[in-house]
Amino acid sequence: APTEPATRRPLRFDISSVDLADVRARVKDDANGVNGEILLKSLRSGRLADKVESPVKLVLLVDLKAPAVKGELSGDTRLLLDLDTSSLSLRDMSLGFKGDLPSASAIDAVLNGSLAWDGAKSAIDAQNLNARVSATLGGIKLTDSTLVIDRFAFDAPHKLLSLRKLKARVNGSQVGHPLSLDLDWPELTVSGDKLAASAFSGAVSRGGDMPFEAHFKSGAPSGNFDALRLPNIEAQITSRATQRKLDGTLHADLTLKPGQRALSWVVSGQLDTNTFATDGAMTLSGGTPHIAAKARFDALDLNRLLPPASGAAAKPAAPAADTPVDLAGLRSVNGQFSVQAGSFAYQQYRVNDARFAATLDAGVLRVTELKGKAWGGQVDMSAVADARASRVTVKGSAAGVNVNALIKDVAAKDWIEGTGRVTLDVDTAGHSVNEMKSHLKGSASLQVRDGAIKGINLAKAMRETRAAISMRQDAAQKASQTEKTDFSELSATFQINDGVARNKDLDLKSPFLRLSGEGAIDVGRGRLDYVTRATLASTAKGQGGAELAALKGLTVPVRLAGPFESLEWKIEWSAVVADAVASQLKDKLGQQLGLKPAAGAASSASPQDALRNKLKGLFK
Known part of the structure; x- marks a missing residue:
């Protein structure tokens, strides 16, 4: 009779202490696209064993070519391992990272607090988190931005989601202009059908030549863990500048489905006299987020909504200059998208009755519809962008x-x-x-x-x-x-x-x-x-x-x-003259060889006279 497979037993170890320095490793994993070097500058710990809490302190240098990660991770914590459930906890954590990531550069980040991960339930419980970040993300530069959370917990099997005393303060600049975001959410705790939650509120602003301010708030959440509704979200938007004056309102209803890691929305609003609406859904349960979204605008003028290009960017590039093309961002999300606009404007482009429809899957963007009225006529296009190649x-x-x-x-x-x-x-x-x-x-x-x-x-x-x-x-x-x-x-x-x-x-x-x-x-x-x-x-x-x-x-x-x-x-007049002379010489030679009969008086004319006859009135 066949034997039953042996039950997989967790790894067991008991190490009295660890003290390592200058341990270098070369990493190459073609299947997962990892290539580079890691240097463990130092690692010190107390006893490492199952269900034994131990102090750990490390300094790790990372220099990866793929993905492009370079920097230093350092800090200390108290580590507790549970080998039976593949769980761990980091208590009194103080970690810092300085370096670059694929989507950000000049990062200087510090994270303090306690964090626990339950591998058996895929549950997380974080307490007294305090994060400070400075970094550059594209055209946005963050400076001493902070995030404070008294507690965040997520346990899908037990239908638990808890968020207490969230305070976010984002400070920075965009193309040299000040940028800020404030968000306060006192409580959102849902356990099964039980809900204890309050509304959130905040503000976002940008300075510069085209400033804007937006103040937003929500109604009290309702529902349960399977469908948590965040209703009556309202935002008031204003902009006062020489180039534009803008007033707008936004109304939204969001539905969270924490167990499915899904979000859906219905949003409507008005910018000056132009109305807009969008609805859609996003799912995070797979390996790649999936978004299905539709948007409709009476008029969409991005020149009024987006800041102007910087002076440096507006200058023409030197002849030898080149601009990188990176389609890797197409791999970050899958979905279906459609946009309709009665009129659309971006930089020098103006389109009426604009329609856009596209799908994005595994890094391949297929634009199945791109049409509208432009340049006095009708434009109908389709396109494909493939990040893989x-x-x-x-x-x-x-x-x-x-x-x-x-x-x-x-x-x-x-x-x-x-x-x-x-x-x-x-x-x-x-x-x-x-x-x-x-x-x-x-x-x-x-x-x-x-x-x-x-x-x-x-x-x-x-x-x-x-x-x-x-x-x-x-x-x-x-x-x-x-x-x-x-x-x-x-x-x-x-x-x-x-x-x-x-x-x-x-x-x-x-x-x-x-x-x-x-x-x-x-x-x-x-x-x-x-x-x-x-x-x-x-x-x-x-x-x-x-x-x-x-x-x-x-x-x-x-x-x-x-x-x-x-x-x-x-x-090229010289070619005209040369061709005419050659033609006359050919005719003359043909006559002399008996291949072509003479044509009356024309046969006695010299090639130069023939050319002058052809171009009569032009030679003086």
């Missing part, structure tokens, strides 16, 4: 848009005018902006009507280059925002690979010329190189007049090249 995919179109306004907002370039359609289907990967530019691939297309190419007036340039023709010289000029070449239709398609968009079917039509050509736009290096062929089709008034009549039907190569910031146009 640091890859981004964008697909969509913008129809009936002001192409000049679109390119100005998106690329900060003023190259083209007109109304039309833009399509895009691209993806890229990398860990910086420049790396993503250089890895860009996919396709794009552009159709524009009733517009203009900015930088050169081809009719004017050809009219002014008669001397260049006779001297067989090219005419070059820097792109000028005061000059432009009008067109009635323009179309082009692009194939993109390794950050270079190549086009072979440029087609431009206007009353006085036809323009075709091919070229490349190097997004990664910020350069453009195009060779077009301009054929004069007409000499309508205002487009060159009689001085261009002699060029009707002539095809002229026009090159556009250089860095985005300093493009140069060049009309």
